[in-house]
Amino acid sequence: MKSAGNSDSTPTPGGTPAKSMAAAEPRWAVIFKILNDFMSAFELPSVSLIGQENGTPYKILISTLISLRTKDEVTLTASRRLFEKADTPVRMMKLSTEEIEELIYPCGFFRVKAGNILKISERILEEYGGEVPRTAEELLAFPGVGLKTANLVLSLGFAIPAICVDTHVHRIANRFGWIETSKPDDSVGALEKVLPREHWIEINELLVLYGQQICTPRNPRCSECELSPDCRKVGVSRSR
């Protein structure tokens, strides 16, 4: 997935919802209907697709690790290649680091990720009886797992409401004026305060796609954006 900069948004101290939105509650139902309709014409992001393909929490966790700093199409093919050989911690432990490196190449940081996949698989077996743990705290203790990965595993792997904030979710939520944050991890708590819980799981795949196609990092396509009436376009100085 392409890494998106945030240079054209308005950075402010993180972690709080936008004060000015208090008087104007976003039309959540309208916004999410438009996003879902838009998404229906496209293929799901790679980790969501893996989730649909008999996606166990373990496969969600490993494919999310593979996806970090990696293009979506590379994530999908690398994950499928790896899972053909090993789709459980037990099977993964039978592979060498070099074999995993070869299977997930050319994803970004493939050597580091291969090592982390083995370490995580070993800990899942030794500390959790072969089952992926179900709390963010436990997931965050694994090497290479940050808040984005932990929340994606909780939401896609266990259907536990958790907001996975990547660069697209962070950028678009700030442009809308829903929150005012400078870092994606600050956006998690800020969004939890304003976004109805029923949208926590779906927001990631919806805004990732919208961020790739319409609300792009530079020169967003505001003229063809159906969400324009609901968007304050915070920090957007140039658009198409």
Ligand code: SF4
């Ligand atoms: S109006 Fe522009 S800034 Fe707002 S969501 Fe649409 S494309 Fe993004």
